[in-house]
C-alpha cells in the first residue's frame with residue numbers, strides 16, 4: 001500500500017468521526033476493507049463497535065499485538081479540508097483516523113507477507129470516553145487471542161514527520177474526569193438577594209480549585225486540574241439555578257490524584273456552605289498511567305533508527321490513555337509519532353501531515369517483524 005492509498009483511507013475515515021461506542025460506520029468501513037484483503041492467514045472478529053484481526057505467523061512462538069483507537073471527539077471541525085467531517089459537531093481531533101490508517105497499512109503488508117510470530121490488530125472503541133480498553137481486556141474475544149506483548153502509537157503535533165518519541169517508564173499520566181453539578185435557586189437578575197446564583201458558585205469553585213495544584217501538590221511532583229466546559233443559566237437577565245462544570249484531573253502519581261480528589265470534595269463542601277447550594281461530583285472515567293516496559297525501548301529505538309528515522313527520548317506528558325490498562329496487564333510500550341501540525345491535539349484545526357502515515361506504517365510493520 002502506497003502513500004496515496006493511505007491518504008485515501010485516512011480521508012475516508014476522517015469524514016465519519018463517531019463518539020465512543022457509537023463507531024458503527026467506522027466499524028463497517030474497517031470490516032469492508034478487511035474482508036476485501038482477507039486471506040487464509042487472517043481471522044476477523046468484532047467486539048462491540050471494535051474489531052480484532054489475527055494474522056497467523058509463519059512459525060509462531062508468540063503473539064504480538066498492535067492497538068489502534070477508533071473514536072472521535074465532540075469538536076466542530078474548522079480545518080477547511082475538502083474531506084472534512086460529515087458528522088457535524090464530531091471530529092477526529094486526536095488523530096485516531098491516523099492510528100486506524102496506519103494499522104490498516106501495516107496489516108495489509110503483513111497479511112501479504114506474514115511475520116514469524118502471530119500478530120493481533122486491536123481496533124479499540126471509546127478511548128476518549130468512556131474507555132474501551134478495560135472492558136476489551138476483560139472480553140472473551142481478546143482473551144481468546146491474548147498477546148504476549150503489545151504496543152501502540154499516538155500522533156504528536158509538536159514533532160516533525162520522521163521523528164518518533166518515547167521513553168522507558170512513565171509516558172502518560174493517571175487521569176480522572178470531573179463532572180460537577182451545582183444546584184441553587186433561580187430568579188430575576190434584578191433581585192439577586194432572593195436567589196442563589198450558580199454562575200457565581202461554579203465560577204468561584206473553578207477559580208479556587210486552581211489552588212489545589214498550585215498549593216497542595218508538591219512543586220516537584222506534577223498535576224493538572226482543567227475545567228474544559230462550563231454551562232449555566234438560560235437568559236441574560238435571569239439568575240441561573242443550575243451550573244455544570246466538566247473537566248479532567250491528571251497526576252503522575254496515583255496518590256497525588258487521591259489527594260486532589262479529597263481537596264475537590266472539601267472545596268465543594270465549602271462552596272455549598274458559602275453559596276447555600278448543593279454540589280454533586282461524578283469522577284466519570286479514570287485511566288491508569290501509561291508505563292512503558294524498559295526491555296522494549298532499546299530494541300525499539302534500534303528498529304526506528306535502522307529505518308532512517310529519528311528517535312527522541314521524551315519527557316512524560318499529562319495526556320491520558322486507556323491503553324495504560326493494556327500495559328498494566330501485558331508487557332509493551334507506546335510511542336509518539338511526529339506529524340508536525342501547527343495546531344495541537346483536541347484543536348478544531350488539527351492538521352497532521354499525511355507523510356507521517358508512511359512513517360507510522362513502516363515503524364509498526366518493522367516492530368511487529370523484528371521486536
Ligand SMILES: CC(=O)N[C@@H](CCC[C@H](N)C(=O)O)C(=O)O
Nearest residue numbers: 128129175176177248319320321
Ligand atoms: C491522548 C489523549 O488526548 N487522550 C485523552 C484521554 C481522555 C481521558 C478522559 N476522557 C479525561 O479527559 O480524563 C486526553 O485528554 O488526554
